[in-house]
Amino acid sequence: MKIVVPFKSVPDPYAGPGAAAKSVVNPFDEIAIEEALRIRERGEATEIVGVTIGPATVDEQIRSALAMGVDRALRIDDSRALDPYAVARILRALVAKEAPQLVLMGKQAVDDDSNQVGQMLAGLLGWPQATFISKIEFLENKTRAQCTRETDGGLEVIVVNLPAIVTTDLRLNEPRYVSLPGLMKARKKPIEVLTCEQLGVTVQPLTTTLSTARPPKRAAGTRVESVEELMVKLKQEAKVL
């Protein structure tokens, strides 16, 4: 079984305030990479192909994925800010080229929180999808996958025919760390660079970002002496009671 893992380079969500924002592999995608590695280690997959879209600066995150154990990587050289539909269309062309039995990816990227690419890709390909999974097992000689999904009401277990799109939730696994021997090996693994033209995809943005703004600054709080005073303030100043 061949697994394609699309991943995105995002600003480090764990960087402290004021720290220079370094880029990392989107944490949900890292979970997808880890799961693909575990599937391969169980002997159920033979090859893991990582794919990402971005300029050469994302090669560092690609090497991070290769260092974790991904076999080879593809980068679509495009530095535009693409919306989810454009990303899904590029990935559709890649999936057609690679013909995997499974596409495993994070449920969303932590920078824009769109949570759409996996679903759109399944729609474009006409493949079944299992989203927000916390467990995956293969059935019937790897022709189907049984996935446990985390829903608001509890756990839902579904079976999808392969090939399928599966998106990962937070509790699926804890990704391994990149070791130095892994990093050294990653330097010898191939990164293939393609363009949208080479894939035969023309993408036009469907959305335009008009503006971005910081959240308004919060004024400092005040200390009250008694519950009575608090009640008065809530009623008269905050007008919430």
Next chain:
Amino acid sequence: MDFSWSDQQRELLDAVDRFAKEQLAYDMIENDRHAVFNHDAWMKCAGFGIHGLLVSEEYGGLGQDPITTVAALERLGYGCKDNGLLFSINAHMWTAIIPLVYNGSEAQKKKFLPGLCDGSIIGGNAMSEPNSGSDAFSLATTAVKKGDKYILNGSKIFVTNGPIADVLLVFAVTDKSKGASGLSAFLVEKDSPGLDLTHKIEKMGVRTSPMGEVFFTDCEVPAENLLGKEGAGSWLFTRSMTWERGCILAASVGTMQRLFETCIRYANERKQGGQAIGKFQQVAGKIVDMKMRIENSRHMLYQCAWAAGHRKAIYLEAAMAKLQISESWVKCCEDAIQIHGGYGYMVEYEVERELRDAIGSKLYSGTSEIQRNIIASLIGL
């Protein structure tokens, strides 16, 4: 000298940063109190690639140059508060791995290096004796050749990693008439008949790094475990000690950096007399001095590692780096306590432990006085 990092070095150092932050930022107060060696963290560091940084790939290492190695250790010191673990790793790297890399036979390298790199073999070095410290070559431990074995008798003290070691590099007298040229080095494995590693010594600082006394009573060591030639012990010791001196405090530069940042945060948060204490010149001055010491230490460390990587003799650089870093480390810790006031003296604030961990650095790998002697002799005094 150019200390700018290549993309590959930067990537490697970033990986160390992340590893230390995510995997080694564990709680230290109880481990320190009960002198617990964190074997799990030891294995994590080895698996991550720390132990084998300098070892070539054919023996299970990463084949990095000295400057990348010390910079990686510096990052480790920044992210990991377990100075004892770092001390154990350093003893393992500089006093067991380095002598093997430079003086081991092919068979010895094949037998020990892969395990020393992957963490399954814990190494150390047994040189000091109850009556032989700074006067390093006045050893009383003897080794007598009998057939295909050497028989060792005597005892060693202050053996880092002794109680947990799988293999120790032991220095002993093979020919007393030859003085320093009559010393030899042996790789003594833990299950050798007549070897006793069970005597632990309790210390003031780096308490999570096990230290012990080692006794040899007609201890049998196979002749193939002689490292280098018979009589080469003192030369071999001097060579590995130079590496040890120059590099063993690499992690401490990172530790100082962390402490420095802690002090800046505290000085900005803590208010007395209506203003942050960092606005008081006497507090600010201490932190500025801290910064100066750290930068000087880092430059001397990198200069020493750079020279080592360019096959230059590093006796002077190593002694200067050791002296600079150890004395800076202790002074930084004292100042950090002073800046934190009464809180700095309390265990909970984790500053006092840093001072206890730092003080030993003025003693091991040659005292500050010995470093000054070496420097004096090398500048024509």
